[in-house]
Amino acid sequence: MNKITMLGTGSATVSHIYNTCFVLSTATTRLLVDAGGGNGILTQLRKVGLPISDIHHLFVTHAHTDHVFGVIWVIRMVAQCKGYEGHLHVYGNDKVMKVVRTIIDMILAKKQLSKVGERVVFHELTDGEKFDAGDIRLTCFDIHSTKEKQYGFRAQLPDSTVVACLGDEPYNPLNRSYVEHADWMMCEAFCLYADRDTFKPYEKSHSTALDAGRLAAELGVKNLILYHTEEKTLSTRKESYTKEAAENFKGKIFVPDDLEEILPI
Numbered sequence: 001m002n003k004i005t006m007l008g009t010g011s012a013t014v015s016h017i018y019n020t021c022f023v024l025s026t027a028t029t030r031l032l033v034d035a036g037g038g039n040g041i042l043t044q045l046r047k048v049g050l051p052i053s054d055i056h057h058l059f060v061t062h063a064h065t066d067h068v069f070g071v072i073w074v075i076r077m078v079a080q081c082k083g084y085e086g087h088l089h090v091y092g093n094d095k096v097m098k099v100v101r102t103i104i105d106m107i108l109a110k111k112q113l114s115k116v117g118e119r120v121v122f123h124e125l126t127d128g129e130k131f132d133a134g135d136i137r138l139t140c141f142d143i144h145s146t147k148e149k150q151y152g153f154r155a156q157l158p159d160s161t162v163v164a165c166l167g168d169e170p171y172n173p174l175n176r177s178y179v180e181h182a183d184w185m186m187c188e189a190f191c192l193y194a195d196r197d198t199f200k201p202y203e204k205s206h207s208t209a210l211d212a213g214r215l216a217a218e219l220g221v222k223n224l225i226l227y228h229t230e231e232k233t234l235s236t237r238k239e240s241y242t243k244e245a246a247e248n249f250k251g252k253i254f255v256p257d258d259l260e261e262i263l264p265i
Contacts, residue, residue: 002026002157003263004184006256007044008036009227011168011190011206012066017258018044019066020168020188020228026157029134031057033165035070042073047259052077053084057133059140060092061167062150063099072103079108079115089133091123091140095149125151144172147205154178161265164221168228170207171215184265185221187212188228192244199230213245213253223252225262 003025008018019036021044032055035041045052052074060071071090078088090100104116123131127142137156142149143166152167152175164182171179171187179185190206191199201208207215209226216224226241233240241255254262 001263002159002161002265003261004163004186004225004265005048005050005261006227006258007041007048008258009229009256010231010258011228012037012064014231016231016234019070021067021070022186022227023048023050024136024155024163026135029057029136030054031059031133031136031155032074033059034061034067035074037066037069039070039073041070042077044259048261052081056086056088057136058088058090059133059138059153060090060096060100061152061165062093062145062148063096064148067168068096068099071100072107075100075104075116075120076108076112078119079112084119086119088120089123090120091125091131091133091138093126093140093142093149093151094124097122097124127151139178141175141178143167143169144174145169145205152178154182157265163265169205170211176219179221180219182219182221184223184225185216185219186225186227187215189226189241189245190228191230192233192240194244195233209241209244209255210247213247213249216245216249216251221251223254223265224249225254225256227256 005023010017021034024031155163163184164179165186168188189209190201193208193210
């Protein structure tokens with residue numbers, strides 16, 4: 001069964017929830033997307049019952065700390081995992097590859113680095129490149145960030161379901177062909193538009209739930225997932241974000257909590 005497991009839903013500086021990362025699963029493939037800002041990724045994976053030995057594909061959107069530092073821990077644990085079979089394929093743009101490989105070369109022990117050489121395959125992606133992660137067909141795209149080189153992706157699952165992940169910054173119309181009419185659109189929503197004066201999303205190159213709803217309606221997607229949020233409104237986040245996005249989008253809206261599964265997709 002196809003599903004999305006949200007390991008974390010928070011933005012960069014959260015402390016009560018984990019940074020945004022998730023697993024896109026089919027019957028045979030587990031694709032980990034980002035890994036948060038530290039070894040908390042190991043706790044999140046344990047809580048959802050996903051052992052390191054089952055992870056063979058890791059897509060890294062960009063090299064900001066809240067997305068990439070957990071990647072180092074996943075690679076380390078793959079190196080240390082007794083009986084790890086096959087390879088961990090790590091996908092990302094040239095900046096991601098440079099950051100990840102520099103850090104592991106600097107901090108991992110020689111024995112661990114030796115295992116990394118045996119078990120980890122690094123795939124440097126270019127804008128628009130198509131590739132297969134298990135039985136998931138992906139097309140990556142540059143989101144044209146003004147802050148940090150970042151890739152989103154369009155994923156086609158074996159049953160032809162399409163999941164479009166926009167990264168953690170506002171949508172750029174140059175990427176319309178990758179997102180339009182997707183079955184699922186994953187979109188950052190840093191806060192409510194009603195709270196924009198408090199959280200100042202636009203100054204931080206982020207969107208609001210209202211913006212996400214408008215975009216989903218414009219692009220004709222079927223389902224909308226909101227993530228990468230602030231954490232000060234956790235008690236009301238699910239209800240209030242859904243309500244604001246629904247002002248413009250009439251499809252299904254999901255505002256998941258950490259560790260929540262969205263299924264089937």
